[in-house]
Amino acid sequence: MNKEMTAAQVVSELQDGMTIGIGGWGPRRKPMALVREIVRSDLTDLTIVSYGGADVGMLCAAGKVKKLVFAFVSLDFIPLEPYFRQARQSGDIEVMEVDEGMMLLGLRAAAWGCPFIPTQVGLGTDIVSRSDELKIVDSPYDDKEWVAMPALHLDASLLHVDRADRRGVCQIKGPDHYMDDWFARAANKTYVSCDELVPTDTFHADAEARLVHWERSQTTGVIPIAGGAHPTSCTPEYGFDVAHFKEYAGSVKEGGFAAYADKYINGKTEDEYQALVGGLDAIRKLPIPTY
Amino acid sequence: MSETPQYTLAELCITACSEAFVGDGEVLATGIGVIPRIAASLAMKTSNTELMMTDSEAWMLAEPNPLGDRGDSFVPAKESWMGFSRIFDNVWSGRRHAMLGPTQVDRFGQSNTSALGGTYARPKVMMLGARGFPGNSISHPNSFFVPSHSNRVFVEGECDFVSSIGYNPARLPKGHSLDDIDIRRIVTDLCVMDFGGPDHQARLVSVHPGITVEQVLENTGFEVYVEGDTPVTPAPTQEQLDIIAKMDPHNSRSKQLKDDPPGDRS
Numbered sequence: 001m002n003k004e005m006t007a008a009q010v011v012s013e014l015q016d017g018m019t020i021g022i023g024g025w026g027p028r029r030k031p032m033a034l035v036r037e038i039v040r041s042d043l044t045d046l047t048i049v050s051y052g053g054a055d056v057g058m059l060c061a062a063g064k065v066k067k068l069v070f071a072f073v074s075l076d077f078i079p080l081e082p083y084f085r086q087a088r089q090s091g092d093i094e095v096m097e098v099d100e101g102m103m104l105l106g107l108r109a110a111a112w113g114c115p116f117i118p119t120q121v122g123l124g125t126d127i128v129s130r131s132d133e134l135k136i137v138d139s140p141y142d143d144k145e146w147v148a149m150p151a152l153h154l155d156a157s158l159l160h161v162d163r164a165d166r167r168g169v170c171q172i173k174g175p176d177h178y179m180d181d182w183f184a185r186a187a188n189k190t191y192v193s194c195d196e197l198v199p200t201d202t203f204h205a206d207a208e209a210r211l212v213h214w215e216r217s218q219t220t221g222v223i224p225i226a227g228g229a230h231p232t233s234c235t236p237e238y239g240f241d242v243a244h245f246k247e248y249a250g251s252v253k254e255g256g257f258a259a260y261a262d263k264y265i266n267g268k269t270e271d272e273y274q275a276l277v278g279g280l281d282a283i284r285k286l287p288i289p290t291y
Numbered sequence: 292m293s294e295t296p297q298y299t300l301a302e303l304c305i306t307a308c309s310e311a312f313v314g315d316g317e318v319l320a321t322g323i324g325v326i327p328r329i330a331a332s333l334a335m336k337t338s339n340t341e342l343m344m345t346d347s348e349a350w351m352l353a354e355p356n357p358l359g360d361r362g363d364s365f366v367p368a369k370e371s372w373m374g375f376s377r378i379f380d381n382v383w384s385g386r387r388h389a390m391l392g393p394t395q396v397d398r399f400g401q402s403n404t405s406a407l408g409g410t411y412a413r414p415k416v417m418m419l420g421a422r423g424f425p426g427n428s429i430s431h432p433n434s435f436f437v438p439s440h441s442n443r444v445f446v447e448g449e450c451d452f453v454s455s456i457g458y459n460p461a462r463l464p465k466g467h468s469l470d471d472i473d474i475r476r477i478v479t480d481l482c483v484m485d486f487g488g489p490d491h492q493a494r495l496v497s498v499h500p501g502i503t504v505e506q507v508l509e510n511t512g513f514e515v516y517v518e519g520d521t522p523v524t525p526a527p528t529q530e531q532l533d534i535i536a537k538m539d540p541h542n543s544r545s546k547q548l549k550d551d552p553p554g555d556r557s
Contacts, residue, residue: 025375072420079419088406091413097405099425101379121383121426123464124456125401130411136464144466175349176374290360291347 002166005221007037007270010191013221014038014156017066019047021107021152021187023159023180024232026053026076027240029172031160031193033228036265036273038064049107049152051100051178053232054248057083060093061257067094069152071103075245077289082252096133098122098149104179106152111185118146156220157187160229162237164194168219169203171211174235181213189220195237197224227274227283239288244277298527300480301326301544303499303554304436305535306527307483308390309333311434311476317341318431319351319387325358325543327390327436332538333531349374359541382423382430388475389427390434394418395443395450398493398513400457400474400486402428402435403450411452421454428455432473438548440479440510447512458491480548482507483524488516497524501556526554 011034014020024030035055038046045066050056052073059065061083073084087093098106105117118137122128128136128147137148159180161170170192172180184190203209231241231248251260264273274280308330312320320342322331328347332355335342344352346367354368361367373381381387393402404424408415427433433455437444449459456462458469469491477484477493481502488494494516498504504521527535535544545551 070420072422074419080417085417088414088417089409097421099421100375100423101382101426104376104379120429120464123425123429123467124453124459124462125421125425125428126405126411126453127421127425129462130452138465142466145464175372178375182376291356 003168003219003222004166004197005191005223007034007193007223007225010034010158010221010223011037011041011043013189014043016043017045018155019049019153021154021157021183022048022050022055023157023178023183024053024055024229025051025176025178026072026074027245028053028233028235029160029174029178029229030055030232031158031228032230032232033225033270034158034160034191034193034223035059036270039261039265049103049154051103052084053081054245057081058257060084060087062261065093067096069096069098069103071098071100075249077242078245078249082249083257086252096131097127099127102127102147102149103152104182105149107179107182107186109149109151110153111182114151116148116150119149120144120146122147122149152186154183154187155189157183157190159183159190159192160234161192161194162234163196163198163202164192164219164222165198165200165202166222167200168192168216168222169200169212170194170214170219170222171203171208172213173211177213184214184218190218191221191223192219193223193225193228195226195228195234197222225270227280228270230274230277230283233286233288235288238284238286241277241283241286295526296529296532298532298554299545300499300552300554300556301547302527302532302535303524304478304480304548305330305333305544306531307478307524308434308436309338311390311478312342312388313338315339315342315388315432317343317386319343319345319381321345321387321389323389323391324436325539325547326438327392328358329535329538329544331355331390333534336534336538337531345373355538357537358539358543379426382426385431387427387431388434389431390436391424391427392436392438393424393454395446396435396437396477397446397448397450397457399449399459400472400491400493401450401453401459402455402457403452404454405452407451424454425456428457428472432475434474434476434478437477437479440481440507442510442512445511445513458486481510484515492516494518495521497522499524499556500526500554
């Protein structure tokens with residue numbers, strides 16, 4: 001079994017109008033090489049589900065997003081994502097704004113084949129009252145009302161991990177796998193870029209196998225791209241690129257996303273991109289942030 | 292007689308925020324931002340040693356980490372894994388108290404982290420999004436730290452977007468009581484408030500040294516309940532200041548409030 005594929009092959013399997021989940025969290029372990037490949041493509045009208053960072057900002061700015069399902073979009077040390085703001089403030093995108101935990105419940109509902117999961121989260125807030133989609137239901141067991149968080153069915157998920165084998169066994173050694181396991185389970189197809197393609201026996205030791213968070217049957221394709229999370233982090237391999245994020249965020253006032261994309265993405269291969277940001281060795285030396 | 296130690300407003304805010312966690316027992320204290328985080332750490336070291344804490348990433352700590360660069364030889368006192376997905380298991384158990392800094396707070400204690408002005412489809416200013424505020428507010432106690440007390444933060448009407456539930460009867464979900472909601476304490480650069488007034492009205496708890504009740508009322512867009520003589524927020528003790536300095540060795544707290552004013556402004 002060999003699930004190895006290229007970023008271009010992944011994008012060729014995606015279609016206009018699809019709902020796509022993106023793993024990671026804010027500026028952390030995002031499948032950015034796959035995101036850049038979408039920016040280069042003519043895909044459009046996507047619904048994106050993400051604990052958002054520059055993945056969301058770039059796709060909004062590139063005109064790929066019809067609708068966004070989000071709880072936040074942030075670069076963390078730069079709290080407000082410039083291109084997400086621009087998209088919202090110009091009314092360019094539809095949104096379904098949820099609580100962080102509600103997004104997790106929506107992914108679980110999709111993974112488990114439930115139409116919704118009841119929760120008290122969102123009650124009394126504009127998350128529910130400004131939404132056409134979120135419904136309140138009565139409980140058959142008590143007298144309270146509950147938010148029915150609908151399943152977030154994903155046509156595809158895009159994830160980035162440290163290591164994977166050709167059969168789709170994916171390992172995340174960083175301290176947090178975020179909700180990536182649920183993104184993998186909620187999607188019809190899950191494409192996983194990895195920093196390193198390794199042989200299966202890499203995972204034979206208990207301590208290695210323990211850091212595999214979903215079964216290989218949930219992985220559709222494996223895309224080896226060393227440094228493929230840049231400029232986001234892939235702890236413990238590398239931290240996020242503070243200087244690059246500053247340039248990216250600053251571009252909103254100087255030339256806009258078009259200037260950024262022309263410099264780093266449009267007409268460039270991933271190798272050319274990495275050369276422009278200092279090369280793979282420089283990416284691998286980016287310090288892990290201290291909180 | 293020992294001399295009253297010198298202290299900054301940031302340090303006063305830290306000790307005032309720290310008071311919010313007294314009596315919480317064994318809950319996860321989450322302080323988002325420099326002042327709330329040091330405050331939670333201070334509480335864990337002094338007034339509530341049962342508190343739990345994370346490293347702001349993916350581990351629970353038996354001892355709070357000092358802020359910033361801790362040197363290569365530092366070993367954090369981890370006690371368990373606590374990735375983001377597990378945070379929600381904790382949040383929904385109710386065994387957490389978060390201290391956060393929303394952009395708007397209204398008379399009901401509802402807060403806004405998402406959007407300002409315009410329409411929801413096209414807000415004038417888009418911010419972070421609701422983040423975890425909806426879930427936090429209905430699941431466990433929450434406190435707020437507001438570094439710049441003004442009627443732009445403490446708005447006259449309802450928040451432009453209600454990210455977190457408060458004591459608003461009109462929004463009370465069926466089967467719930469306003470008493471289920473616990474907006475514990477608001478600490479600002481001027482004062483300490485809670486919602487202990489009549490019918491959960493915002494109440495002035497104390498004013499910071501050198502600040503008058505009138506200053507607080509003028510800078511708050513809604514009515515605040517003031518009962519009798521309002522006490523002055525207690526100054527930090529030398530013991531508290533020493534722990535604060537250990538928890539914040541690079542003095543990040545000095546960069547949190549404009550011009551790092553002294554704690555006593557009389």
